Amino acid sequence: MNWDWQVVDDFMPRFWDGVLVTLQALAIGTLIAFALGLVWAMAQRSTLVWVRWPVIAFTEFIRNTPLLVQLFFLFYVVPNFGPSMSPLTTGIIGLGLHYSTYTAEVYRAGIDGVPAGQWEAATALSLSKGRTWRAVILPQAIRRVVPPLGNYVVAMLKDSPMIATIGAFDMLGEAQAFSNETFTTEAITVVGVAFIVIAYPASLLIRALERRLVR
Amino acid sequence: MSADTPLQKEPESSQNPPVDGSELIRFDKVTKRFGSNVVLDNLDFSVDSGKHVTLIGPSGSGKTTILRLLMTLLKADEGTIKVNGDYLTHEEKNGKLVPAGEKHIREVRKNIGMVFQQFNLFPNMKVLRNLTEAPVTVLGMSKEAAEERARDLLELVGLTEHIDKYPTQLSGGQQQRVAIARALAMRPKVLLLDEVTSALDPELVAGVLDVLRDIARTTDITMLCVTHEMNFARDISDAVLMFDKGRVLESGPPEKIFGDPEHDRTREFLSAVL
Numbered sequence: 506m507n508w509d510w511q512v513v514d515d516f517m518p519r520f521w522d523g524v525l526v527t528l529q530a531l532a533i534g535t536l537i538a539f540a541l542g543l544v545w546a547m548a549q550r551s552t553l554v555w556v557r558w559p560v561i562a563f564t565e566f567i568r569n570t571p572l573l574v575q576l577f578f579l580f581y582v583v584p585n586f587g588p589s590m591s592p593l594t595t596g597i598i599g600l601g602l603h604y605s606t607y608t609a610e611v612y613r614a615g616i617d618g619v620p621a622g623q624w625e626a627a628t629a630l631s632l633s634k635g636r637t638w639r640a641v642i643l644p645q646a647i648r649r650v651v652p653p654l655g656n657y658v659v660a661m662l663k664d665s666p667m668i669a670t671i672g673a674f675d676m677l678g679e680a681q682a683f684s685n686e687t688f689t690t691e692a693i694t695v696v697g698v699a700f701i702v703i704a705y706p707a708s709l710l711i712r713a714l715e716r717r718l719v720r
Numbered sequence: 721m722s723a724d725t726p727l728q729k730e731p732e733s734s735q736n737p738p739v740d741g742s743e744l745i746r747f748d749k750v751t752k753r754f755g756s757n758v759v760l761d762n763l764d765f766s767v768d769s770g771k772h773v774t775l776i777g778p779s780g781s782g783k784t785t786i787l788r789l790l791m792t793l794l795k796a797d798e799g800t801i802k803v804n805g806d807y808l809t810h811e812e813k814n815g816k817l818v819p820a821g822e823k824h825i826r827e828v829r830k831n832i833g834m835v836f837q838q839f840n841l842f843p844n845m846k847v848l849r850n851l852t853e854a855p856v857t858v859l860g861m862s863k864e865a866a867e868e869r870a871r872d873l874l875e876l877v878g879l880t881e882h883i884d885k886y887p888t889q890l891s892g893g894q895q896q897r898v899a900i901a902r903a904l905a906m907r908p909k910v911l912l913l914d915e916v917t918s919a920l921d922p923e924l925v926a927g928v929l930d931v932l933r934d935i936a937r938t939t940d941i942t943m944l945c946v947t948h949e950m951n952f953a954r955d956i957s958d959a960v961l962m963f964d965k966g967r968v969l970e971s972g973p974p975e976k977i978f979g980d981p982e983h984d985r986t987r988e989f990l991s992a993v994l
Binding site (some may be wrong): 550623629631640 | 836841853854
């Protein structure tokens with residue numbers, strides 16, 4: 506096997522473009538997944554049937570269909586009746602939405618893990634609903650959910666190349682295009698290494714956070 | 721059946737505005753079922769302001785259910801509960817009694833504080849904030865006023881030096897004393913005590929009971945107490961209610977219930993626990 510550093514060098518400009526897309530997708534996708542997942546988890550506990558049921562149906566639907574189909578749907582179908590967005594924006598929303606249905610399950614487990622006595626004490630003190638969530642339940646639930654949430658960040662990183670299928674060229678998308686154009690293979694290897702370089706420190710960070718939070 | 725045994729007890733301090741002798745709690749034909757199991761059966765009883773009433777009886781006789789109904793942790797299937805003259809979970813609309821909204825329930829519930837068997841302190845908050853959270857966010861007290869009151873209450877329960885600790889850093893007995901202080905911080909008219917020493921190691925029980933005796937002696941707060949500590953019940957109670965199968969079997973001053981009960985069932989129960 507021939508390894509040509511010149512090829513690597515030629516790939517670099519496009520590689521950094523790809524890295525930027527990957528990191529953007531990961532960062533904003535994570536924010537969406539974390540925020541939206543919490544909304545789903547709380548809505549699924551709503552006492553109002555017309556809130557609870559649609560949310561349960563929607564999240565089950567998203568969780569049980571492929572991310573790729575959702576990306577295609579958002580990019581090719583939604584513009585027919587809704588907003589038309591750039592490939593990157595669509596990809597980020599797709600990733601965030603898809604993973605929000607998984608983080609919702611994580612939050613749900615975390616919230617269910619808070620003892621019933623905590624809700625009872627909040628009731629006994631007449632704390633408002635909002636205050637009970639913010640000051641009592643969520644701080645205790647978050648602590649339990651950080652490790653599993655972190656795992657989904659890494660999983661999302663590994664799924665991020667899918668957004669290249671709708672034209673948002675992440676690092677793997679760039680590598681594949683570059684390799685096809687130049688009949689070389691080095692770029693793919695570079696990206697493989699890049700994934701580890703991003704994912705492994707992320708795992709370490711999550712573990713450090715976990716240690717800090719578990720008192 | 722009534723537990724209003726008027727007692728010649730003078731309130732010594734004014735932690736709560738005294739409303740001597742007036743009826744503070746009234747259960748009217750309250751029924752509570754869990755499935756086909758009738759836990760409270762058409763129950764009537766009342767507690768006068770400032771009185772200390774202890775509920776005793778075999779497990780499953782409905783004592784704890786009464787406290788949980790009062791705290792609105794459970795909902796009665798039938799009947800009404802009045803607290804300080806207001807319906808707890810009902811409202812009068814056009815002369816008809818309808819289920820009350822959340823706002824009404826919250827307002828009436830502010831009269832009531834509860835101490836749980838398992839303490840239920842908020843583990844994510846330090847002791848001080850456990851005591852100030854509700855006074856600040858529910859009663860609208862200033863942070864300074866709430867903290868000053870918290871300090872006073874911690875002194876009352878003998879835990880001043882633990883103010884900056886997290887609940888998990890305290891022993892069970894200390895946690896329960898914090899929980900008592902937390903309930904008192906809301907200035908409730910009624911304090912519900914639900915087997916507050918049952919989860920404690922034996923050597924920690926006395927400290928908690930001493931604090932409660934102190935509160936019973938020095939304040940005019942009304943207490944409704946479910947306990948297996950019969951000596952404590954004898955010491956602090958104005959009235960003891962013996963429950964069996966969701967009904968009040970008999971009631972009276974502690975000397976009468978413990979010394980000369982009318983029913984064999986009471987006698988059996990007491991000989992089993994004493």
